[in-house]
Amino acid sequence: xxxxxxxxxxxxxxxxxxxxxxxxxxxxxxxxxxxxxxxxxxxxxxxxxxxxxxxxxxxxxxxxxxxxxxxxxxxxxxxxxxxxxxxxxxxxxxxxxxxxxxxxxxxxxxxxxxxxxxxxxxxxxxxxxxxxxxxxxxxxxxxxxxxxxxxxxxxxxxxxxxxxxxxxxxxxxxxxxxxxxxxxxxxxxxxxxxxxxxxxxxxxxxxxxxxxxxxxxxxxxxxxxxxxxxxxxxxxxxxxxxxxxxxxxxxxxxxxxxxxxxxxxxxxxxxxxxxxxxxxxxxxxx
Amino acid sequence: xxxxxxxxxxxxxxxxxxxxxxxxxxxxxxxxxxxxxxxxxxxxxxxxxxxxxxxxxxxxxxxxxxxxxxxxxxxxxxxxxxxxxxxxxxxxxxxxxxxxxxxxxxxxxxxxxxxxxxxxxxxxxxxxxxxxxxxxxxxxxxxxxxxxxxxxxxxxxxxxxxxxxxxxxxxxxxxxxxxxxxxxxxxxxxxxxxxxxxxxxxxxxxxxxxxxxxxxxxxxxxxxxxxxxxxxxxxxxxxxxxxxxxxxxxxxxxxxxxxxxxxxxxxxxxxxxxxxxxxxxxxxxxxxxxxxxxxxxxxxxxxxxxxxxxxxxxxxxxxxxxxxxxxxxxxxxxxxxxxxxxx
Numbered sequence: 195x196x197x198x199x200x201x202x203x204x205x206x207x208x209x210x211x212x213x214x215x216x217x218x219x220x221x222x223x224x225x226x227x228x229x230x231x232x233x234x235x236x237x238x239x240x241x242x243x244x245x246x247x248x249x250x251x252x253x254x255x256x257x258x259x260x261x262x263x264x265x266x267x268x269x270x271x272x273x274x275x276x277x278x279x280x281x282x283x284x285x286x287x288x289x290x291x292x293x294x295x296x297x298x299x300x301x302x303x304x305x306x307x308x309x310x311x312x313x314x315x316x317x318x319x320x321x322x323x324x325x326x327x328x329x330x331x332x333x334x335x336x337x338x339x340x341x342x343x344x345x346x347x348x349x350x351x352x353x354x355x356x357x358x359x360x361x362x363x364x365x366x367x368x369x370x371x372x373x374x375x376x377x378x379x380x381x382x383x384x385x386x387x388x389x390x391x392x393x394x395x396x397x398x399x400x401x402x403x404x405x406x407x408x409x410x411x412x413x414x415x416x417x418x419x420x421x422x423x424x425x426x427x428x429x430x431x432x433x434x435x436x437x438x439x440x441x442x443x444x445x446x447x448x449x450x451x452x453x454x455x456x457x458x459x460x461x462x463x464x465x466x467x468x469x470x471x472x473x474x475x476x477x478x479x480x
Numbered sequence: 481x482x483x484x485x486x487x488x489x490x491x492x493x494x495x496x497x498x499x500x501x502x503x504x505x506x507x508x509x510x511x512x513x514x515x516x517x518x519x520x521x522x523x524x525x526x527x528x529x530x531x532x533x534x535x536x537x538x539x540x541x542x543x544x545x546x547x548x549x550x551x552x553x554x555x556x557x558x559x560x561x562x563x564x565x566x567x568x569x570x571x572x573x574x575x576x577x578x579x580x581x582x583x584x585x586x587x588x589x590x591x592x593x594x595x596x597x598x599x600x601x602x603x604x605x606x607x608x609x610x611x612x613x614x615x616x617x618x619x620x621x622x623x624x625x626x627x628x629x630x631x632x633x634x635x636x637x638x639x640x641x642x643x644x645x646x647x648x649x650x651x652x653x654x655x656x657x658x659x660x661x662x663x664x665x666x667x668x669x670x671x672x673x674x675x676x677x678x679x680x681x682x683x684x685x686x687x688x689x690x691x692x693x694x695x696x697x698x699x700x701x702x703x704x705x706x707x708x709x710x711x712x713x714x715x716x717x718x719x720x721x722x723x724x725x726x727x728x729x730x731x732x733x734x735x736x737x738x739x740x741x742x743x744x745x746x747x748x749x750x751x752x753x754x755x756x757x758x759x760x761x762x763x764x765x766x767x768x769x770x771x772x773x774x775x776x777x778x779x780x781x782x783x784x785x786x787x788x789x790x791x792x793x794x795x796x797x798x799x800x801x802x803x804x805x806x807x808x809x810x811x812x813x814x815x816x817x818x819x820x821x822x823x
Contacts, residue, residue: 359580362580363574366546367594367642368597377593381584
């Protein structure tokens with residue numbers, strides 16, 4: 195470290211701070227400032243209005259369905275990718291990354307084509323009186339789609355790293371596949387799963403593009419929080435837009451905080467273990 | 481292979497609780513890992529599967545455990561055909577080279593795993609785990625996690641975990657392979673003593689002939705997916721059935737057409753008609769034992785093992801020309817399998 199000249203070091207720190215400040219921190223702080231510029235009454239009213247509460251509920255509903263589903267699917271899929279050999283595995287592997295690669299608006303349009311009234315799934319469903327697009331199921335579908343890869347991508351490398359030795363050991367000790375999964379595999383990948391859940395939740399919470407296409411933006415019916423922000427802004431209700439944005443920001447911050455706490459806890463585990471190893475009595479062989 | 485001894489082992493294994501493997505073949509794609517392998521392990525015995533890497537010894541062990549399914553042949557444990565039985569129903573204890581410790585569990589929970597799976601009561605589990613912890617000398621380490629243990633301690637924990645479920649057979653896959661030389665040596669001796677106490681039919685895989693000879697009562701030598709020879713350590717050393725066994729079990733050198741052990745060579749200063757001329761490259765003193773490194777006229781090199789007294793008596797020095805004669809040697813048929821003559 196001493197090789198680096200102190201000016202260069204401080205210069206780099208300053209540049210990093212400036213970059214993050216101008217692009218992230220200052221705009222976010224400005225939202226807070228703007229929202230509460232004229233007191234708390236107006237933003238509070240906007241948030242607790244019928245539309246505001248419904249948007250809040252709808253956002254939580256989407257996250258609450260999409261994230262658990264993608265967690266179960268993600269863990270199963272990761273197990274399949276890492277532990278099984280089958281033809282077409284590489285195709286599945288690349289398909290999973292599709293939501294990362296494709297623009298959310300395109301995802302929304304694709305869902306619209308399939309599940310819309312004229313789509314080959316949406317049509318028959320519409321005949322049965324089930325509406326997907328421009329209704330809550332469409333919002334949930336779009337949210338599932340965009341937040342699908344996170345758990346898989348977090349769990350796959352962890353599974354690869356731990357190998358299948360422990361699972362084999364469990365089976366020789368009499369554990370069946372189910373017992374092995376609950377007692378050995380899942381505890382070993384728990385941090386990967388947690389991380390994936392946090393990232394998927396953050397993404398599901400803030401999703402705009404895909405949701406916007408399938409929503410139809412019916413106020414108080416198919417409007418999630420990000421859509422509400424946009425809607426209020428378009429209607430020159432700046433205070434309402436800011437207030438809804440604040441709610442989103444707080445939810446996002448809560449998720450980030452929980453991720454940081456979890457990260458600290460998991461690394462804390464390791465520190466503690468390392469510390470113990472140092473004070474432990476010298477390991478005596480045999 | 482002496483048939484009468486083999487037959488006896490087979491009958492003994494079937495009568496009690498041994499392991500019989502018959503005609504097992506296992507392929508991985510084009511690679512034949514096991515080629516029509518049959519072995520018999522007597523009840524309560526300690527048997528080594530010895531062979532170089534890629535010889536199929538680990539695959540055979542995994543087939544016995546049920547971790548691999550053979551393409552052909554069958555596996556009998558205590559006379560029962562277990563070939564189609566799932567791993568978890570075979571009641572085998574398996575110890576892996578890299579421990580396969582449950583990293584998120586304490587030593588206590590690792591050892592208790594199999595007992596918990598079997599739904600035993602807490603009190604009974606605690607008692608049994610306590611016994612096992614004493615057996616493997618890990619008292620005071622119950623609450624540690626695997627990453628707070630040394631390699632040797634982890635392997636002993638793995639052994640206790642495997643023994644906890646009172647397996648019919650104990651299978652060890654290069655159990656000391658990942659440990660350093662000193663710990664290895666200690667664990668070998670310890671495993672031998674443990675086996676004398678516990679008496680469970682045990683097979684362990686190793687590529688180290690010294691380890692096999694030191695620990696096992698019976699050694700099965702494998703090469704290229706086939707069994708080369710099986711027998712006691714002394715039988716294999718003194719009566720190898722093939723060139724491969726001669727070269728793999730103990731040191732051996734080729735001298736002309738025949739094979740000779742380094743301690744079976746006579747060195748003299750005068751030729752006597754049967755001797756071959758050789759040049760001493762180096763006399764290496766290793767304490768009691770002295771290694772004399774020689775080069776023959778055709779450029780081939782080999783070494784002879786002598787005692788310090790013999791070397792002093794002969795006054796052997798670097799650069800001397802001497803005459804050597806094998807005291808006993810072995811010649812194999814051209815395909816390297818059938819022992820032709822013993823001189």
